[in-house]
Amino acid sequence: MNLSIPRFTRLRRLVRLILGPSTPTPDDEIPSPSTPLTSSSTLPNHRACTTFPDKGVYRLATSCRLHYALIPVLLLWATANVLLIREQYFAPSSPQTIGCTDSLWSDWPPDACGLNGTDCDVALNGEGGGRYRCLGGCTYSPLGNPRWVGGSEVNRRPLVIGGGDGPTYRADSWICASAIHAGQISPTLGGCVDVNYVFASSTSNLLGGWSNGILSAPFLPSFPGSYTLSPSSGPGCWDIHPFISAFNALMLFLTTVFLLPSPAVLLGTLIILGWGQIQLVSNPRYVPPFWEYIFAGLPPALLGGYWFYRVAFKRSLEGFRELPVELALWQGLGYWIGIESSTIFARLPLSGRIGYDGIPPDGKGVLAVLILIVAFIAVLQAWDLRKYGMLQYYIVRYIWLVPVLVVLSQIPGYTLRIHHWFYPMLAIPVLSLPNRVSIFGQAIMLGLFLDGIGRWGWAGIIQQTASLLGDANSGSYIPDVSFANSTLTMLSWLATPRNLTRLGITGVQVVVDDVLRLANHTATNVTLAQVGLGDGGGIEHFFRLAYMANDTSLDFTDPIVRLVNGSYAFAKP
Structure with missing residues (x-):
C-alpha cells in the first residue's frame, strides 16, 4: 500500500472515477443514436434483406417537401378536434353530463342532509331525478377515504349501496357507478340512464353484491330516500374519449413521421394537444368544459414548455431529426402514457396516497415493478450522462434541493407534497x-x-395538512361512549368535559342508520323511541355521534352497533 498518498486523495480519485469527466461535452459533439431502427426480411431467393425505415421515410419526406403541408394539416387537425369536442359535450338532445361521484343526496359528512334527511329530500322534490349522461371509466373512480355504510366500511371503490336484488339504490349512491353496477351503461363508453327518485318514502333491505366489476354495499335498515334506474338511449350518450385519443395519436404519429416538424413546432404541438386532451377528453376538471379555466391555464403551460425546450427538448430532438420513425414511436409511446396516466394508473391498485391511507396490499407488487423499471432507466441515463461529462454537472445543481426539501418537510402544520408538475421539472433537464x-x-x-397542472393547477410543494384531509377525519374530539350506562333501549355517553365546552362545543349530533336524527342534542343519552326505532325491529341499527361546535359537526365516532339482542359494540372495519 502506498502510504504517501493521503486517504482523501484516494477518495477523490474514486469519486472522479465514478462521476466521470467534470467538463460537459459540447452539444454538437454528442452523437445521435448509432443503431437506427431496422427491418429484416427474407427475399424469395432466400437472401436476407435489411431495410432502414427512417432513411426511406426521411428521403421521401424531404424529396417531396411534405413539410410544406404542416400548417394546413395542423389546421385541419384542430378543426377535426373542434367537431369531436362538440360531439362529446354539445350534441343536440344530449342530456346533462354528470361526474362519476355525483349522487342525488350528499354522501358526506354523515349529517349533510340535515335532520331526517329533509334538506336533501326538499332539494329533490321538484326534480324527481331525470335523464343523465355518464362518461366512461367510472368503475375506476373510488372513494379517497374510508366511508361507513351502516356497520360496513367501504373503501377503494365507488360508493354504491343496494342494487343486489334489482336496480334500486340508496339516494346517496353515486349514479354513474350504480348504473354500471346495474348494467345500464358501459364501463368504458358510459351512456345515458333514467334516474327515478322515490319520493318521501323509506327504503329498507337493500342488498349488495358484485356486478359488472363493482361491489355494492348492503343496507338493511330504513333510509328515507332511494332511486331506481332504467336504461336510456339517444344521440350524444356515448363517451367518445377512446376514439378522440386514437385519432389524435394517429395524427401525431403521421405528423411526426412525414411532415418533419422542427423541434420547437413539435414541442408546441405536444403541449397544446396535451393540454386540450387532458382538459377536454382524458381527465376534464370541469364537465362540461369551463373555457375560462382552459384558456387561462394554457399560457403558463406554454411558458413551462419553453423552459423544457431550452434545457432538454432542443438538444434531444435535434439528434432525431433524421430518425422520424424512431422519434414518433419512442416519443409517442411515452407521451400518451403520460397524457393518459390518470386513465392508466386508475386501473392499477395504486389508488392509495402514500403517507395517508397507504398503498393497498395488492398494489405493492405493482409499485415494486414500477420502481425497478424507473431505477433501470435511471441507471442507463446516468451512465450516458457520465460518458459525456454531465453527471457531475447535474449533481452539483441538484444537491442543494435535498436540504431545502428537508427543511420544508419540517414546517409545523404543513406537509411536503411533490406534485405532478414538480418532478417533471426535475427529471426533464437530465433527460x-x-x-x-x-x-x-x-x-x-x-x-x-x-x-x-391541468387537474390541480400549480399547487404548492408544501400545503396545510388540514387542507389535504378531504373527507377524512381531522382527529378532533369525539364523544366517549359508555356501554356500562347503556340499556336495551338507550345508548349513553359521558358528559362533555368542561375544557371542551370552552372550545365552543354546544351539543352532540346523533346519526342513526346514516341519517341525522337529533341535532345539537344536549343530553348524554338517546333512546330508541326518540329516534323512531321502537323496539329495534329485530335487526341491527347503527349509531354515530359527533360534537357540535360553532354550528359545525366535528369528527364522528365509528358506528356503534345495536345488536339484535340489545347490546352495543363498535363496528369492525
Whole structure:
C-alpha cells in the first residue's frame, strides 16, 4: 500500500472515477443514436434483406417537401378536434353530463342532509331525478377515504349501496357507478340512464353484491330516500374519449413521421394537444368544459414548455431529426402514457396516497415493478450522462434541493407534497441527451406535467395538512361512549368535559342508520323511541355521534352497533 498518498486523495480519485469527466461535452459533439431502427426480411431467393425505415421515410419526406403541408394539416387537425369536442359535450338532445361521484343526496359528512334527511329530500322534490349522461371509466373512480355504510366500511371503490336484488339504490349512491353496477351503461363508453327518485318514502333491505366489476354495499335498515334506474338511449350518450385519443395519436404519429416538424413546432404541438386532451377528453376538471379555466391555464403551460425546450427538448430532438420513425414511436409511446396516466394508473391498485391511507396490499407488487423499471432507466441515463461529462454537472445543481426539501418537510402544520408538475421539472433537464431513454422519458414527464397542472393547477410543494384531509377525519374530539350506562333501549355517553365546552362545543349530533336524527342534542343519552326505532325491529341499527361546535359537526365516532339482542359494540372495519 502506498502510504504517501493521503486517504482523501484516494477518495477523490474514486469519486472522479465514478462521476466521470467534470467538463460537459459540447452539444454538437454528442452523437445521435448509432443503431437506427431496422427491418429484416427474407427475399424469395432466400437472401436476407435489411431495410432502414427512417432513411426511406426521411428521403421521401424531404424529396417531396411534405413539410410544406404542416400548417394546413395542423389546421385541419384542430378543426377535426373542434367537431369531436362538440360531439362529446354539445350534441343536440344530449342530456346533462354528470361526474362519476355525483349522487342525488350528499354522501358526506354523515349529517349533510340535515335532520331526517329533509334538506336533501326538499332539494329533490321538484326534480324527481331525470335523464343523465355518464362518461366512461367510472368503475375506476373510488372513494379517497374510508366511508361507513351502516356497520360496513367501504373503501377503494365507488360508493354504491343496494342494487343486489334489482336496480334500486340508496339516494346517496353515486349514479354513474350504480348504473354500471346495474348494467345500464358501459364501463368504458358510459351512456345515458333514467334516474327515478322515490319520493318521501323509506327504503329498507337493500342488498349488495358484485356486478359488472363493482361491489355494492348492503343496507338493511330504513333510509328515507332511494332511486331506481332504467336504461336510456339517444344521440350524444356515448363517451367518445377512446376514439378522440386514437385519432389524435394517429395524427401525431403521421405528423411526426412525414411532415418533419422542427423541434420547437413539435414541442408546441405536444403541449397544446396535451393540454386540450387532458382538459377536454382524458381527465376534464370541469364537465362540461369551463373555457375560462382552459384558456387561462394554457399560457403558463406554454411558458413551462419553453423552459423544457431550452434545457432538454432542443438538444434531444435535434439528434432525431433524421430518425422520424424512431422519434414518433419512442416519443409517442411515452407521451400518451403520460397524457393518459390518470386513465392508466386508475386501473392499477395504486389508488392509495402514500403517507395517508397507504398503498393497498395488492398494489405493492405493482409499485415494486414500477420502481425497478424507473431505477433501470435511471441507471442507463446516468451512465450516458457520465460518458459525456454531465453527471457531475447535474449533481452539483441538484444537491442543494435535498436540504431545502428537508427543511420544508419540517414546517409545523404543513406537509411536503411533490406534485405532478414538480418532478417533471426535475427529471426533464437530465433527460436531455439525444438517446432513446431521453426521448421516451421526457415525453412521459411532459405528459405528467400537463396532467398535473391541468387537474390541480400549480399547487404548492408544501400545503396545510388540514387542507389535504378531504373527507377524512381531522382527529378532533369525539364523544366517549359508555356501554356500562347503556340499556336495551338507550345508548349513553359521558358528559362533555368542561375544557371542551370552552372550545365552543354546544351539543352532540346523533346519526342513526346514516341519517341525522337529533341535532345539537344536549343530553348524554338517546333512546330508541326518540329516534323512531321502537323496539329495534329485530335487526341491527347503527349509531354515530359527533360534537357540535360553532354550528359545525366535528369528527364522528365509528358506528356503534345495536345488536339484535340489545347490546352495543363498535363496528369492525
